[in-house]
Structures are given as structure tokens and as C-alpha cells.
Amino acid sequence: xxxxxxxxxxxxxxxxxxxESVFFISALLMVLSVVLIFIYIFMEGVPPILKIGxxxxxxxxxxxxxxxxxxxxxxxxxxxxxxxxMGAILVGVPIGIFTAIMLAEIAPRxxxxxxxxxxxxLAGIPSVVYGFFGLTVIVPFIRVQLKSxxxxxxxxxxxxxxxxxIPTIVNITENSLRAVPxxxxxxxxxxxxxxxETIFKVTLPAAKSGILASVVLGMGRAIGETMAVIMxxxxxxxxxxxxxxxxxxxxxTIAKDMSYAGPFHRSALFxxxxxxxxxxxxxxxxxxxxxxKASR
Amino acid sequence: xxxxxxxxxxVVKDLxxxxxxxxxxxxxxxxxxxxxxxxxxxxxxxxKSTFLKTLxxxxxxVEHVRVTGSITLDGNxxxxxxxxxxxxxRVGMVFQKPNPFPMSIYDNVAYGPRIHGIKKKSQLxxxxxxxxxxxxxxxxxxxxxxxSALGISGGQQQRLCIARxxxxxxxxxxxxxxxxxxxxxxxxxxxxxxxxxxxxxxIVIVTHNMQQxxxxxxxxxxxxxxxxxxYDLTERIFxxxxxxxxxxxxxxxxx
Ligand SMILES: Nc1ncnc2c1ncn2[C@@H]1O[C@H](COP(=O)(O)OP(=O)(O)OP(=O)(O)O)[C@@H](O)[C@H]1O
Ligand SMILES: [Mg+2]
Numbered sequence: 001x002x003x004x005x006x007x008x009x010x011x012x013x014x015x016x017x018x019x020e021s022v023f024f025i026s027a028l029l030m031v032l033s034v035v036l037i038f039i040y041i042f043m044e045g046v047p048p049i050l051k052i053g054x055x056x057x058x059x060x061x062x063x064x065x066x067x068x069x070x071x072x073x074x075x076x077x078x079x080x081x082x083x084x085x086m087g088a089i090l091v092g093v094p095i096g097i098f099t100a101i102m103l104a105e106i107a108p109r110x111x112x113x114x115x116x117x118x119x120x121x122l123a124g125i126p127s128v129v130y131g132f133f134g135l136t137v138i139v140p141f142i143r144v145q146l147k148s149x150x151x152x153x154x155x156x157x158x159x160x161x162x163x164x165x166i167p168t169i170v171n172i173t174e175n176s177l178r179a180v181p182x183x184x185x186x187x188x189x190x191x192x193x194x195x196x197e198t199i200f201k202v203t204l205p206a207a208k209s210g211i212l213a214s215v216v217l218g219m220g221r222a223i224g225e226t227m228a229v230i231m232x233x234x235x236x237x238x239x240x241x242x243x244x245x246x247x248x249x250x251x252x253t254i255a256k257d258m259s260y261a262g263p264f265h266r267s268a269l270f271x272x273x274x275x276x277x278x279x280x281x282x283x284x285x286x287x288x289x290x291x292x293k294a295s296r
Numbered sequence: 297x298x299x300x301x302x303x304x305x306x307v308v309k310d311l312x313x314x315x316x317x318x319x320x321x322x323x324x325x326x327x328x329x330x331x332x333x334x335x336x337x338x339x340x341x342x343x344k345s346t347f348l349k350t351l352x353x354x355x356x357x358v359e360h361v362r363v364t365g366s367i368t369l370d371g372n373x374x375x376x377x378x379x380x381x382x383x384x385x386r387v388g389m390v391f392q393k394p395n396p397f398p399m400s401i402y403d404n405v406a407y408g409p410r411i412h413g414i415k416k417k418s419q420l421x422x423x424x425x426x427x428x429x430x431x432x433x434x435x436x437x438x439x440x441x442x443x444s445a446l447g448i449s450g451g452q453q454q455r456l457c458i459a460r461x462x463x464x465x466x467x468x469x470x471x472x473x474x475x476x477x478x479x480x481x482x483x484x485x486x487x488x489x490x491x492x493x494x495x496x497x498x499i500v501i502v503t504h505n506m507q508q509x510x511x512x513x514x515x516x517x518x519x520x521x522x523x524x525x526x527y528d529l530t531e532r533i534f535x536x537x538x539x540x541x542x543x544x545x546x547x548x549x550x551x
Contacts, residue, residue, distance in 0.1 A: 183395035187457070190354060191408040191464050192385030201407070206398050 041277055045270035048072075057271060063237040065257070065265040072268045076239045078275065080247035083154060083240060084229070085222040088161030092222075093215055095162070096169030097204075103170070104177035105199055116174075123167035131231030134160040139232055148244040152234035155243040160228050165218035172217065176210025177203060209290050216287045223279055226251040250276050302329040305468060305498045306351065311365035313346060315358070320346050322522045324365070328468075333490050333499045335509035335530065338519035339545070344502045345392075347519070348470050351500065352387035353380045369468070385412065388466030392473040392502075394453035396445035396460070401428075401437050404445045404456055408464035423463050430493070431459035432485050451482025458489065469493065471501040475508065487512050506546055510534050518542045 049057050052072045060073015099119070103112050138159050143151030180203050188198040204211070234246025235256055248256070254269045254276075261269060306328040313321035321343050328334050336344045349355045350363060353374065367374050374383055385408075396404050405424045414420060424441070428434040433455040437448065445456055454474055461469065471490075475483040490499055490512045503509050509516050510530060517527040518539075526533060526542040537543045 181395070183391065183393060184397055186354065186357070186391065187395045187397060187460075188407070189357070190352065190384055190389040190391075191411065191461065192381050192383075192388075193408075193411045194381050197411055201411070202397055 038277075041270060041273050044267060045272075045274035048264065048267035049271040049274065052268065052271070057268075058275065061239050063253070065261070065268060070265070072271075074237075074250070074253075074272055074275065076237045077248055077250045077253050077272065079240055080154065080157075080233070080237075081223055081249040081251070081276075081279075084157045084161055084233075084247075084249055085219055087154070087158030088165050088222040089215060089219055091158065091162035092165040092169060092218060096166045096214070096218070097173055097211065099166070099170045100173035100177055101199055101204075104174045105195070105203065119167050119170050122163075123171065127164065127225060127228040128231075130160055130164055131228035134228060134232040142244070146244060150234060150246060152232055153244050153246045154233070154240055156232040157229055157247070157249070158243075160232055161222045161225060164225060164228065165222050168218045168221055169214045172214035173207070173211050176207040176214075179210070180206045209293050213287055213290045216283055216290065220280060220283045220287075223276070223283070224251060226255050230256060302331055304328070305330040305370065307366075307368045307371075309366040309368075311347075311350065311367060312363070313343075313350060313355070314362040316360045320522050321350070324524045326517060326524060326527055328498060328500060329515070330498050331494055332514040333494050333501060333512050335513035335516045336500065336502045336519060337504070337506065337509050337516060337545070338525075340504075342519040343522045344519055345472050348389075348472055348500060348502055350375075351468070351470055352384050352389055353378075354384075354389060356380060385464055386466055387468040387470060388461035388464060389470040390454070390457050390461055390472070390474050392476055394450055394457050394477070396453050396456050398444065398446055400442045401445045401448070401456060402441040404460050405463045407460060412464060427459040427463040428456075430462050430489075431455045432489055433459055449482075451478045451485070454478060454482065455486065455489070458486070462493075466497065468498045468500065471499065473502050473504060476504065483508075506534075506548075518545060520545075 057072055057074060058078070059075050060071060061075050062071040062073045063076060064071045103116060103119075107115065134156055138156050139151035141151070142148050142153075142156055146155075148155075184202050184206055185198050188202045189195070193201065229249055230252045233248060233252055235248045235252060236246040237248040237253055238245065240247050250272050254272050257265065257269055304327045308324055308326040308328075311321055311324040312319070324347065336347065338344055346355065350367065351374075355361050355363065363375055365375070369383070369387065372378070397407060399407075402424055405427050406420045409420060409423050414423070425434060425438075428437065433452060436452060437443075437456075445453065448456065454477070458469075458471075458474070475486050478486070487508065490501065493499060494514075501513065513530045515528065516530040516533040518525045518533065518537075518541075520541060526537060526539045528538075532538075533542060534546060537546065
């Protein structure tokens with residue numbers, strides 16, 4: 001009896017070892033590609049930043065790489081990226097959270113059954129389709145209704161980005177609302193709180209870190225979005241003056257300039273990539289902190 | 297027997313409850329008296345929790361529930377269109393599993409009063425202290441009111457939940473097996489609590505512990521398969537039950 005169990009255990013052990021190494025190799029490949037991308041972008045992008053000077057690069061307001069005396073200031077792009085992201089979050093977060101509350105707490109099941117897949121589908125639509133929608137619906141609307149010359153610019157970009165981050169926020173927020181133990185809600189209702197009071201005073205606070213994580217993920221998506229943004233932002237790297245200004249955020253500039261850039265211009269684009277990378281790393285750090293706080 | 301002349305607080309008439317097709321409560325008639333502890337006993341699945349939850353309409357949260365019959369609180373019907381929020385303020389509930397909110401001890405107790413419109417700090421402080429004292433918890437937590445309620449022991453959490461319910465000043469206190477997850481010391485604390493609380497509250501308590509029912513209750517109701525088999529003064533139920541099933545259950549010779 002004892003022998004048999006030992007043998008089968010050994011067999012199981014070598015099998016487990018094999019599977020384990022498959023996991024290990026996959027994880028290693030992932031880490032390796034992240035490290036390679038990191039090294040490559042920094043090797044290509046840091047030297048031009050040092051040559052231009054960190055101050056003039058990040059705080060300069062003129063981006064004229066094709067002039068005879070070229071200037072490489074990317075502040076307008078940083079501003080466009082940040083304002084676009086903030087605007088999308090400002091618009092998208094409340095709508096996203098209210099939709100999630102609707103789905104998780106209020107809507108009857110048949111409504112949820114239709115609404116939820118629809119929103120999940122929204123998350124999977126390719127960004128070029130969003131860009132096309134922006135170009136054919138939102139841009140003309142802004143041009144006509146707000147009398148902007150082209151209709152492209154910050155506002156169009158914010159609206160499109162808001163639509164794009166909402167599914168992320170809805171899905172994660174809804175999941176974290178559903179994860180709130182029903183005992184909390186029952187406790188609140190049994191004390192004579194109404195459903196709305198219970199949602200705002202017990203359920204939302206209990207789901208807080210999940211909701212914050214969804215916001216940070218949404219920020220990452222907004223700042224990294226490229227295709228949809230190129231199609232509606234106007235692509236002029238000037239400091240934004242108003243919501244109707246045509247702008248060119250970091251991602252759009254890299255993608256659009258890359259096709260015709262000369263050698264140093266190209267390096268400067270990698271410099272923008274480094275700045276973008278730093279923003280993403282910061283967002284991920286914040287996200288990790290939030291998730292760690294949530295699991296405690 | 298002065299108990300028999302107490303006022304009827306809750307009157308249940310011909311109460312039936314269905315979970316979908318399942319007939320969970322069958323023609324229940326029962327009077328619950330003010331200032332008494334009423335114990336509900338019976339084997340698992342006989343409908344004790346279900347009955348308790350109809351008394352403050354917590355069953356509304358369950359899908360496909362249908363209730364017929366009548367329940368009055370101080371003579372007012374509560375099964376038809378009443379303000380359930382106001383009803384639940386008057387008929388508080390403590391659950392089987394301690395369920396403090398993930399907030400500080402103070403905020404847990406102040407939750408109800410705040411919901412019901414009390415904002416002044418001094419007034420809240422007073423309510424929190426009074427409720428925690430009433431739940432025999434004050435001495436153990438007075439120095440860490442701002443700490444998370446999830447960090448105290450299970451027995452303390454259950455007394456916190458009682459304090460939280462007391463803070464809204466209900467008239468009736470429903471308790472669903474409040475001591476089933478607790479050690480003997482916490483259990484006896486909560487039993488003592490019932491004894492003191494019944495001066496001001498009407499208490500209905502579900503318990504699987506016969507000794508507990510015998511110790512703390514004035515009346516006992518024995519449920520079996522959704523029916524109220526026997527309901528009488530606890531003394532009579534335990535010493536001279538009229539129904540043979542009751543006797544078999546109480547003496548532990550059931551099923
Ligand atoms: N939400 C529900 N949907 C369908 N049936 C239910 C539901 N809740 C309870 N029941 C059924 O109703 C009957 C009574 O349940 P209830 O929880 O009231 O029993 P109980 O007497 O409190 O049991 P216990 O002592 O185990 O807590 C059981 O048969 C149970 O399966
Ligand atoms: Mg029960």
C-alpha cells in the first residue's frame with residue numbers, strides 16, 4: 001500500500017515539474033520582453049534628451065524638428081496628453097461609476113443581461129473604429145454647434161477618450177461592487193437605511209480600492225491611446241489655449257512623425273516615448289499600491 | 297403570572313410565505329408581547345429565520361417571495377404598503393453572522409443615527425457610548441473607537457452589531473442565532489444582555505440551544521416544517537408541553 005502511493009507520488013512529481021517549467025518559461029518570456037522594450041526605448045530615447053537638454057525638451061513649447069534651426073520642445077504634447085486624460089477621466093468616471101451601480105445594484109436582471117455584454121463589447125471595439133466614429137459624428141457636431149473651424153481638437157479627443165475608458169471603469173467597478181459582501185448591505189438596510197443610502201455609505205466605500213484601480217487603468221488607457229486620437233485631435237503640436245484648440249498629444253506625434261522623420265527627429269520621438277513610458281510606470285506604481293491596499 | 301397581561305406588540309395572523317413554489321411558512325398565528333423575550337426554536341430549515349425576516353420585511357430582498365396574511369405592529373399592518381425604511385428603524389435586526397461594516401467601531405455605531413439625521417458630534421458621541429455600554433462592550437473598546445471594527449474578536453463584533461442596532465433605538469429587536477458562532481463567555485454576555493435589554497425592548501431570538509431558550513426567554517415558539525407547532529410560556533413548553541413533537545424535540549429525541 002505504502003509503496004504504491006510513493007510511486008504514484010513520484011510520477012506526479014515529475015509531471016508537476018514539467019508543467020511548472022512551462023509556466024516559468026512563459027513568465028520569463030514576458031519579463032524578458034518588458035525588459036527588452038524598456039532597454040531599447042531608453043537606449044534610443046535618453047541620449048537625444050540629454051543632447052537637447054532635459055529642461056528645453058520637457059518645458060520647451062516649440063516643436064519644429066524640420067526647421068533649419070530645429071527646436072524640440074514637447075510641453076504642448078505633454079499638456080495635450082494630460083488634459084486629454086484628465087478630461088476623459090472627469091467625464092468618464094462619474095458616468096462609468098453610475099453605470100456600474102446601475103448594473104450591480106439597481107437594474108433588474110433582464111436589463112443587466114442586455115446591458116452588460118453591450119458594455120463589454122464596447123471594450124473590445126478597435127480604436128480605429130472609435131476614431132472613425134469621432135471623425136464622422138463628434139467632429140462635425142463640434143464644428144457646427146460650437147463654430148470651431150475644423151471641429152478637431154482637445155474637446156473631440158476628450159469625448160472619444162471618455163467613451164473609450166468608460167467600459168474599463170464600468171467593468172472593474174461593477175465587479176468590485178458585486179464583490180462587496182451582501183451582509184454589509186443587509187446590515188445597512190436592517191438599520192433603516194434606504195437602498196441609495198446603503199449604496200453611497202456602505203457599498204461604494206467598501207469597493208473603494210477596486211474603483212480607484214479602475215480609474216487608474218482608465219488613465220493608462222487614455223494616455224496611451226493613439227489611433228483614435230490621431231483621427232480627431234487636429235495634430236498640431238501647439239500649446240492648447242482652449243478646449244477647441246487643435247493639439248497633438250505624445251502618442252499621436254510619435255505615430256504620425258515617425259513615417260517621415262530624419263535621424264535626429266526620429267531619436268527625439270524615442271525621447272517622447274521615454275516620457276510616455278515614465279508616465280505609464282508611475283500609473284502602474286499607483287495601481288499596484290491600490291491593489292495591495294485592497295488585498296489587505 | 298403578570299407576564300400574561302403584557303401588551304401585544306406584534307400580532308401575526310394566518311401568515312403564509314412562499315419562496316417561488318415552496319411553502320416555507322404555513323398559516324402562522326402568533327402574538328408577541330411587549331417587554332418579553334420570545335424564543336423561536338425548531339430543527340434546521342423549519343422557517344425560523346424566514347419568520348424573523350418577515351417581521352421587518354428583510355424578505356423583500358429575496359427574489360420571488362410571496363407573503364399572505366397579516367402582521368401588525370402596535371395595531372398597524374406592516375405587510376401591505378408601509379414605509380419599510382421606517383419599519384426597519386423600529387424593528388431592528390441582529391444577524392447570525394456578525395456583520396460589522398468595514399469602518400471604525402465608532403462609525404459602525406454612529407451609522408444608524410447619522411442615517412436618521414443626527415449630525416452633532418456631541419450627540420453622536422453620547423449615543424455611541426450609551427449603545428456600546430448597553431451592549432456590554434464599552435469597557436473593551438472605549439480606547440480604540442477609531443480602529444477598524446473588523447479587527448475585534450467575533451464575540452465583540454456581535455456585541456458591536458447589537459450596539460449598532462440599539463443606536464437607532466428600535467422598539468423590537470430581532471436576533472437570529474446571535475451566539476451560534478461565539479464562545480461560552482461571549483454567549484453568556486449576550487444572554488445577560490437580553491435580560492437587561494428586555495426592560496426597554498421587545499426581543500425575538502432564534503436559537504438552536506435549548507438551554508439558552510430556557511434561560512433567557514419568557515415565551516417559546518416551536519416551529520416544524522414551516523408550521524408553528526406550539527407556542528406558550530417557556531416554562532410550560534419546557535416542563536409540560538402539550539404537543540408530543542415539542543416534547544420529543546426539547547428532550548432531544550427528535551427525528
Ligand atoms: N431565499 C430562499 N429561496 C428559496 N428557499 C429558501 C430561501 N431561504 C430559505 N429557504 C427555504 O425555506 C426553508 C426555511 O428556511 P429558514 O432559513 O427560514 O430556516 P431556519 O429555520 O432558519 O433554519 P436554520 O436553523 O438552519 O437557520 C428552508 O427549507 C429553506 O431551504
Ligand atoms: Mg436560520
